[in-house]
Amino acid sequence: MLHAPPPLEAAGSPVAHNRCLLRDLGGHGAVPADPSALYGADAATTQFLLERILRKRGTARRLVTSSSSPGSSSVGAADTDSGEPQDPAVSAHGLVPVSGSPDRADRTPAASGPGTSPATALHGPLESTAQVPASRLSAHLGPGGRILIVANRLPVTAKRDPVKKWEFPSSSGGLVSALQGVKDEELMFVGWPGVSVTDDDDQTFIKNELFKKRCVPVFLNEELMDQYYSGYCNNILWPLFHYLGLPQGHKVNKTKDFKSQLKAYTEANQMFADTVCGISKEGDIIWCHDYHLMLLPKLLKQFNTNMKVGWFLHTPFPSSEVYQALPNRKELLQAVLEADLVGFHTYEYARHFVSACTSLLGLEGRLGGIEFKERIVKVDAFPIGIDAQHFKESLDRDAVKVKITDFESVFAGRKVMLGVDRLDMIKGLLQKLLAYEKFLEENKGWESEVVLVQIAVPTRTDVPEYQELKSQVHEMVGRVNGKFGTFKTYPIIYLDQTVEFEALCALYAITDVALITSLRDGMNLVSYEYVACQESNKGVLILSEFAGAAQSLGAGAIIVNPWNIAEVANAIKCALDMPSGERERRHRHNYEIVSAHTAQDWAENYVW
Numbered sequence: 029m030l031h032a033p034p035p036l037e038a039a040g041s042p043v044a045h046n047r048c049l050l051r052d053l054g055g056h057g058a059v060p061a062d063p064s065a066l067y068g069a070d071a072a073t074t075q076f077l078l079e080r081i082l083r084k085r086g087t088a089r090r091l092v093t094s095s096s097s098p099g100s101s102s103v104g105a106a107d108t109d110s111g112e113p114q115d116p117a118v119s120a121h122g123l124v125p126v127s128g129s130p131d132r133a134d135r136t137p138a139a140s141g142p143g144t145s146p147a148t149a150l151h152g153p154l155e156s157t158a159q160v161p162a163s164r165l166s167a168h169l170g171p172g173g174r175i176l177i178v179a180n181r182l183p184v185t186a187k188r189d190p191v192k193k194w195e196f197p198s199s200s201g202g203l204v205s206a207l208q209g210v211k212d213e214e215l216m217f218v219g220w221p222g223v224s225v226t227d228d229d230d231q232t233f234i235k236n237e238l239f240k241k242r243c244v245p246v247f248l249n250e251e252l253m254d255q256y257y258s259g260y261c262n263n264i265l266w267p268l269f270h271y272l273g274l275p276q277g278h279k280v281n282k283t284k285d286f287k288s289q290l291k292a293y294t295e296a297n298q299m300f301a302d303t304v305c306g307i308s309k310e311g312d313i314i315w316c317h318d319y320h321l322m323l324l325p326k327l328l329k330q331f332n333t334n335m336k337v338g339w340f341l342h343t344p345f346p347s348s349e350v351y352q353a354l355p356n357r358k359e360l361l362q363a364v365l366e367a368d369l370v371g372f373h374t375y376e377y378a379r380h381f382v383s384a385c386t387s388l389l390g391l392e393g394r395l396g397g398i399e400f401k402e403r404i405v406k407v408d409a410f411p412i413g414i415d416a417q418h419f420k421e422s423l424d425r426d427a428v429k430v431k432i433t434d435f436e437s438v439f440a441g442r443k444v445m446l447g448v449d450r451l452d453m454i455k456g457l458l459q460k461l462l463a464y465e466k467f468l469e470e471n472k473g474w475e476s477e478v479v480l481v482q483i484a485v486p487t488r489t490d491v492p493e494y495q496e497l498k499s500q501v502h503e504m505v506g507r508v509n510g511k512f513g514t515f516k517t518y519p520i521i522y523l524d525q526t527v528e529f530e531a532l533c534a535l536y537a538i539t540d541v542a543l544i545t546s547l548r549d550g551m552n553l554v555s556y557e558y559v560a561c562q563e564s565n566k567g568v569l570i571l572s573e574f575a576g577a578a579q580s581l582g583a584g585a586i587i588v589n590p591w592n593i594a595e596v597a598n599a600i601k602c603a604l605d606m607p608s609g610e611r612e613r614r615h616r617h618n619y620e621i622v623s624a625h626t627a628q629d630w631a632e633n634y635v636w
């Protein structure tokens with residue numbers, strides 16, 4: 029059985045954070061020796077991250093997870109000569125392909141499609157200038173093997189421009205950002221191209237164009253997307269996994285009932301399976317992603333029991349008390365358990381999954397995972413990271429420097445707070461605005477001294493709940509600006525838009541505070557990206573305790589409960605007033621973590 033992590037309050041007090049009491053992080057470049065110094069972190073997740081930092085620094089001292097199970101939170105320190113883990117529970121927890129691990133140099137190139145070599149044809153705009161390197165990822169593939177990353181959304185979206193010409197911009201969202209930070213010449217992506225295309229010629233054109241970018245599209249029609257993506261995925265699983273319950277009876281009508289949504293979900297998963305089976309070959313690793321594809325491991329194994337299949341969840345996995353409300357709760361668990369490895373962002377999510385399997389399926393959680401059909405399915409935590417270097421380097425680019433200069437002149441003389449969220453109920457936008465309003469009410473004079481720049485990235489716009497949220501947020505923004513605006517200044521600049529990468533990096537770099545108030549969030553990469561861009565400014569991160577990122581950035585950020593409006597309002601005041609020494613120390617801690625544990629590390633650790 030998995031061990032329970034220490035209770036949140038035991039690891040550090042939110043009150044202490046809100047009073048801005050500084051934790052001694054041990055000066056420049058140090059990491060806390062005591063993992064419990066990270067507020068709210070489950071010790072095993074913390075341990076994992078600290079180990080990364082120490083290893084990257086090349087130190088011989090290694091912290092060992094002395095776990096008796098994947099979710100064990102018991103940790104200790106040990107001195108070793110080797111940089112590699114020795115505990116079998118640690119060293120063997122990745123997805124190792126069956127077919128051995130020949131030296132990269134000896135490997136036969138993978139067949140990649142008609143008349144193309146993978147080393148050239150599969151390097152699209154995802155990696156347009158640099159050669160994609162072979163990495164530890166493919167070093168352990170079988171001869172000719174590839175890593176097929178299967179996710180609902182492809183990293184690029186097919187879009188028609190005003191003259192109906194197809195273009196292929198990058199997609200938005202954390203999953204996509206993270207996967208773009210994973211580099212290897214043997215990666216291929218399978219997923220939905222972001223648009224419903226029925227015309228055969230269009231489909232062929234898109235398929236060929238996407239193939240150059242190492243992507244294989246799964247074409248789902250509008251009706252299916254409505255029932256599978258907007259319905260079952262985002263109106264049933266998404267709210268449930270984020271502790272927002274199931275849709276109420278009156279919202280379920282004849283055409284959008286649970287049964288038809290589940291049917292569409294099954295059909296869509298089958299289409300993903302068919303596409304994967306159509307292109308996969310021996311030696312491949314199939315890495316399935318997220319709640320959209322919970323049936324996929326089972327469908328793939330039905331096709332070929334020897335397929336190497338992993339499944340990773342990017343959202344929280346809720347407590348089994350919550351998960352058990354799902355009508356087809358057993359079916360999804362059983363399908364996921366057909367995978368060889370099941371991964372989560374935190375040990376807490378992994379522990380919830382194991383306890384759902386125990387209580388709903390009567391299975392036993394064992395060392396390294398769960399016993400299912402006479403085999404052990406590995407279950408573990410693999411916290412995601414970002415490509416921090418990419419963000420840091422972007423700040424030296426001319427296009428970003430120009431934006432920085434522009435923003436500095438627009439916001440001159442004012443402190444700037446930043447919010448970057450998809451316009452999603454899990455992001456706690458209403459709570460954020462209420463807290464900001466309270467801060468302005470209680471701190472007269474600040475209304476013309478501070479501005480909140482809130483980027484609200486449009487998302488899942490066909491789901492009625494998201495449309496409703498948009499109206500509520502607009503109303504709140506209007507209320508605060510109406511109340512505290514002057515002829516010269518508004519306290520909120522709000523954009524219902526995606527922003528270009530250059531503008532996003534410039535905003536990350538010049539703002540004084542990042543305000544993240546997620547009600548639940550699998551990880552939250554925005555917090556990581558903000559930290560990566562703040563090396564010169566040392567801005568303060570206010571972060572919800574309900575984001576997975578609070579497990580790793582807890583000692584550097586001001587951690588808040590977004591439901592406690594007064595607490596968030598106090599945190600805003602505290603962040604705006606924070607002395608430079610404290611900002612530096614907090615930033616240093618976060619920067620170490622974000623720089624040390626990258627998206628590439630995450631993927632390599634999983635696939636290894």
Ligand SMILES: O=P(O)(O)OC[C@H]1O[C@H](O[C@H]2O[C@H](CO)[C@@H](O)[C@H](O)[C@H]2O)[C@H](O)[C@@H](O)[C@@H]1O
Nearest residue numbers: 181201202203318342343412549550551552553
């Ligand atoms: O594809 P969409 O429906 O437009 O939604 C965007 C993505 O949202 C979710 O992202 C999650 O993954 C991030 C990276 O691991 C994580 O940091 C974040 O907390 C999650 O919310 C969703 O899980 C993805 O599948 C979506 O693509």
Ligand SMILES: O=c1ccn([C@@H]2O[C@H](COP(=O)(O)OP(=O)(O)O)[C@@H](O)[C@H]2O)c(=O)[nH]1
Nearest residue numbers: 200201202203205450485526527552553554
């Ligand atoms: O206009 C924007 C603003 C943000 N992002 C990216 O969207 C991701 C959001 O990821 P996060 O994990 O914070 O949340 P998610 O949206 O996946 O729930 C980050 O990588 C941002 O850089 C984006 O693609 N376009």
